Amino acid sequence: MSLQRLLLLAAALAGGGLAAACTDIPFAPHWEADWTVPLPVAPIVLSDNFPTSVILPEMSGSVSIPVQTQALDQAVGQVLTQDISRIILKLHYTMTLPLAGADTVFIADSLSALALTSASPNRIVFPSLLAPTGAAGADVVDTLVAGSPGLALLRRAGASDAGSLYIQVRGRVRNPGTGPIVLTGADVIGLSLA
16 A cells, blocks of 8 residues: 555544544543633622611621523523533622621522512522622632522523523621721622622
8 A cells, every 4th residue: 555545544534533523422522611601790889788878886787789680692591401410600799898798699580589488499599608808809609410400490591592580689798897887889799690
């Protein structure tokens, strides 16, 4: 066999092997991938949630943001309908004031599932303890595994043509220190969800 024929045969075998690896064949390699889908969440404006601009020691107040709707685009919907073994929810928050507290992120596929009295399985309840973070912020992580109601909720929303998620944050913050904290209109708890 000539060298030219031998090279052509090797190239054909290599090309066929590459084509087989790129199709959905049971013996072909399967690649795992991590996707990050950021969901913007409105910041909590502290001056809107406290009745005074001075938070005395041990004073606390309820904090929340209005319900937000997040439409899922077609690409995100296609990812959510795949065979997913887990989804990691990550809440990134930034709180530069020396406050402490606890917030809960509620994610649902309908407004009624977000109600305080709702015990609907069609919502994800993601509690987060808050502490001062400085400018860098901090992450709180929760994992939804295959077969869980939370993962099923996200997959249903992704499969819908007009899939949307409803997001709300509710909780309390307090002054755990010994001195007062003065609020300005710019003092917020920054939030983002991925």
